[in-house]
Amino acid sequence: MPRLTLLAAATAVAFTGFANAQDLTPQELQAQLTQLTQEVNQLKQQQAANATVTPSKPSAPAFEIGGRIQLDYNLFNGAYNAEHNGSSAQDIFPRRVRTFVEGELQDWDYKLLLEFAENTAEIVMARMRYSGFENGPKLQFGKLREDISLDALTSSNHIALIERSSLADTMSPYFRWGVSAYQYFPSTGLRYALGVYKNDAFGSDGKDETDDLNYALSSRVTWSQAKEPGQVLHAGLWYSARQMGGDDLSASFARGELRETNTRLINYVAGGETAAIDNLNQAGLELAFQHNGLLLQGEYAQRSLNTQDPQSVLDGERYQAYYLQASYFLTGEQRSYSKGSAVFSQPKGVTEAWELAARFSSVDASSDFQGTKAQTYTLGVSYYFNPKIKVMANYIHSSVDGAGTIALVGNEDVGDAFAARLQYVF
Numbered sequence: 452m453p454r455l456t457l458l459a460a461a462t463a464v465a466f467t468g469f470a471n472a473q474d475l476t477p478q479e480l481q482a483q484l485t486q487l488t489q490e491v492n493q494l495k496q497q498q499a500a501n502a503t504v505t506p507s508k509p510s511a512p513a514f515e516i517g518g519r520i521q522l523d524y525n526l527f528n529g530a531y532n533a534e535h536n537g538s539s540a541q542d543i544f545p546r547r548v549r550t551f552v553e554g555e556l557q558d559w560d561y562k563l564l565l566e567f568a569e570n571t572a573e574i575v576m577a578r579m580r581y582s583g584f585e586n587g588p589k590l591q592f593g594k595l596r597e598d599i600s601l602d603a604l605t606s607s608n609h610i611a612l613i614e615r616s617s618l619a620d621t622m623s624p625y626f627r628w629g630v631s632a633y634q635y636f637p638s639t640g641l642r643y644a645l646g647v648y649k650n651d652a653f654g655s656d657g658k659d660e661t662d663d664l665n666y667a668l669s670s671r672v673t674w675s676q677a678k679e680p681g682q683v684l685h686a687g688l689w690y691s692a693r694q695m696g697g698d699d700l701s702a703s704f705a706r707g708e709l710r711e712t713n714t715r716l717i718n719y720v721a722g723g724e725t726a727a728i729d730n731l732n733q734a735g736l737e738l739a740f741q742h743n744g745l746l747l748q749g750e751y752a753q754r755s756l757n758t759q760d761p762q763s764v765l766d767g768e769r770y771q772a773y774y775l776q777a778s779y780f781l782t783g784e785q786r787s788y789s790k791g792s793a794v795f796s797q798p799k800g801v802t803e804a805w806e807l808a809a810r811f812s813s814v815d816a817s818s819d820f821q822g823t824k825a826q827t828y829t830l831g832v833s834y835y836f837n838p839k840i841k842v843m844a845n846y847i848h849s850s851v852d853g854a855g856t857i858a859l860v861g862n863e864d865v866g867d868a869f870a871a872r873l874q875y876v877f
Contacts, residue, residue: 514554521546522873530866531712537863558583588634598644598671599623601737609796611778611808612831613845613870617705618772622752624652644671650693659696667693673793681785683741695728707849708827709868716825717814721855723821726765729757744780774812781805804835817853824853843872
C-alpha cells in the first residue's frame with residue numbers, strides 16, 4: 452500500500468476518534484487509542500507484505516535512447532594514395548553517426564542500432580535477447596555482432612586507437628543475421644558463445660547457386676581472472692566456418708588501419724585473379740593482461756580457403772594476421788572489463804584523463820604469385836574530457852610487400868598518415 456494511502460487511512464481513523472472523544476470517559480478514550488494504534492500497525496504490516504511481492508523486474512517496458520557521433524580528419528600519402536602517385540591527400544568526414552533504442556521487459560531485452568550516412572540509413576544491430584534460464588545461457592536472435600576477435604568485439608566508443616587492427620577488419624564480419632547463445636560461469640571464469648548466421652560477408656551474397664542460404668558457424672571460448680579492479684588476465688580462442696557458395700572472395704581485406712583512403716593495402720588479388728570459394732575456415736587466439744592503467748593485448752588469426760576448383764592455385768591457401776597493442780592511462784584510470792561479454796571498455800565516469808596507445812600489426816594475404824602483406828605501426832594519444840566527449844590523434848606508418856605489390860601500389864610501398872577524431876556519445 453503506498454505511503455499516502457496509509458497516511459490517509461490513519462488520518463481518517465484518528466479524525467473519527469477525535470470527533471467522538473468529548474463524549475468518552477478516560478478509560479474509553481484509552482481503549483480507542485489502543486485500537487487506533489493496532490489498526491495503524493496492521494496497515495504498516497500490510498504495506499510491508501505488499502512490498503515483498505513486488506516484482507524485481509519492470510512489469511511495463513523500460514527503454515533508453517542514445518547514440519554516438521564520430522567526426523574524423525585524415526591526412527595521408529605514399530601507399531595510402533598510390534592511385535595518385537603517393538601525393539598528399541586529406542579528408543574530413545563523419546566516421547560514425549549512430550543512434551540506438553534499447554529496453555527490457557521482464558526476462559526479455561532488445562536493442563536497435565541505426566547508422567546514418569548521406570541519404571541512407573542502415574540497421575547495424577537488431578537484437579532480441581532472452582535471459583530467463585536460471586543458471587543457463589542467454590539466447591539472442593536478429594542482427595548480431597558475431598563473437599570473433601577481442602578487438603572486433605570492443606565497441607568503437609571504447610577503442611584506444613582510432614581504427615581497429617587489420618586483423619579485426621580482415622577476419623570479423625562484425626554484424627550478421629542469426630541466432631546465438633552465450634554463458635559465463637563465475638566459479639571458473641569460463642565463458643562460451645556459439646552462433647549460426649547468414650554468411651553474406653567477405654564477398655558472399657548469402658546464397659549458393661541453388662538459392663539456398665550460405666551459413667556461418669562461429670564460436671568463442673574465453674577464460675578470465677579479474678579478482679580485483681584493474682587486475683585482469685584474459686585468454687580466448689575462436690573459430691568460424693563459413694559457406695561461400697561459389698562466390699568470389701572479396702579482393703581487399705583491410706585498408707591498413709586508416710579509413711577512407713584510395714588504396715586498400717591488403718589485397719590477395721593484386722597481381723593475380725579472384726578465387727571462387729566453396730567455403731573458408733578461420734580461427735584465432737587472443738590474450739590480454741591489465742594492471743591498473745596498463746592494458747596489453749594481442750591476437751593471432753588464420754584463414755584457410757577451399758576453392759570450388761580443386762586445381763586452383765589458391766586451393767588450400769592460408770592467410771595469417773596478428774597484432775600487439777599497449778595502452779596506458781597517464782592519469783591513473785583503469786579500463787573496465789565485462790566478464791559477461793569478455794571485452795574491455797573505457798573507465799567508468801572517466802573525466803580529464805590522458806591515454807597513450809601503440810600497436811604493431813601485420814596481415815599476410817600473399818601467395819607465390821599474387822597478393823600483398825602489410826605491416827602497420829600506430830601511435831596514439833586520447834584526451835577524455837568526460838565520459839561523453841573524447842579527442843583522439845594517431846600517427847600511422849604502413850609498408851607493403853608481396854608478389855602483388857607493384858600491381859597494387861607501384862613503387863609507393865610505404866605510407867604515412869595522421870588521423871584525428873572528435874567523439875561525442877549521447
